[in-house]
Amino acid sequence: KLKVAVMTSGGDSQGMNAGVRSVVRVALSRGLEPYLIYEGYKGLLCGGEMIKKVEWDDVSGFLTSGGTFIKTARCQEFREIEGRRKAVLNLVRLGITSLIIIGGDGSLTGADMLRAEWKEHINTLKETGSITEAQAIYNKNLMIVGMVGSIDNDLASTDMTIGASSALARICESVDALQSTATSHSRAFVVEVMGRHCGWLALNAAICTGADYLFIPEDPPTTNEWQKKMCSSLENSRSVGKNTSLILVAEGAIDSNLNPIRCEDVKGVIEKHLGYDTRVTILGHVQRGGKPTFYDRYLATLQGAEAVEAVIQATPESPSLVIGILENKITTQPLQDAIKLTTQVADEIQRKNFSMALKLRATTFIN
Ligand code: ADP
Secondary structure, rough: EEEEEEOOOOOOOOOOOHHHHHHHHHHHHHOEEEEOOHHHHHHHHOHOOOEOOOOHHHHHHOOOOOOOOOOOOOOOHHOOHHHHHHHHHHHHOOOOOOEEEOOHHHHHHHHHHHHHHHHHHHHHHHHHHOHHHHHHHHHOOEEEEEEEEEEEOOOOOOOOEEEEEHHHHHHHHHHHHHHHHHHHHHHHHEEEEOOOOOOOHHHHHHHHOOOOOOOOOOOOOOOOOHHHHHHHHHHHHHHHOOOOOOEEEEEEEOOOOEEOOOOOOHHHHHHHHHHHOOEEEEOOHHHHHOOHHHHHHHHHHHHHHHHHHHHOOOOOOOOOOOEEEEEOOEEEHHHHHHHHHHHHHHHHHHHHHHHHHHHHHHOOOOO
């Protein structure tokens, strides 16, 4: 039987559990032997109890729950070649030949690295007598399939990542709640939303909550001009009858000189130039919490099924793959292309080539 392991890694996101459930159950129904790896790469390196063979009932209750029951972690040791060799040893000992990783671009980059070094590790382990000749032959290849679990929606080449819809829904609920108290006191609220270096959550939250001003990393305002522009925009909203102001700041927001834009700075500008009573709210981890929306359950379930199919169809020549969704169709693409394109967005921002950064976000940022 083909043995396939699934793990969640990096930052957690709503819908990861649904993805794990889908992989396990589709694997079982397709005659595969599924394993769960606990705590991401940390569990893969530890082995033992952290890698467990599972059955249908072991993932009961996963579909509708947020977070990740099999836990996630960040693992420094996996970044080193010796750490990755330990991971190889644990997989070979169990005869696992395919790995499905639900995580962000960091986790998927690490997985691809593991695969690139696989043959070298197998040879070293064989030479040092850690594994037998038969094990080396049985485990001569490792297939990697990624599913993108990230609230940030920051991976190029997919329209949506697992968790982004739930995080956006939570942001909208929270901002709606702030709006009612803002109205009572005619206040301005400066709200920081997550997203790391991606402005997708902030942009879409701004559209869906009717924000007056927005700061995102892909479209930075001019260093010495944003203060004036923002104030006149807020004044405009007030002059047409609004008695509140809502400013959304992506956590990775910067100005055109790549200086971070912080909520406290924005508040300072509003108070100084407009005199509005202004409060800052950092939404924080509430954005990662709670139940997944229907969309994240649905996306993770369909993608889990596709990931198992990709494992079944794989040949030794197949590249590592990533499952995505483009124009409402589940896609399977080479993982390296997706990572390269994602890294390119960050590079273009660093080069201050903001129009290109926006263009590269084209699949997720509707123009
Ligand atoms: P995310 O997957 O959400 O982007 P991280 O970037 O923190 O989260 O990555 C999660 C884990 O993946 C890291 O703790 C590390 O073990 C592994 N990882 C990330 N980047 C690399 C890399 N370049 N090489 C090897 N492993 C990596």
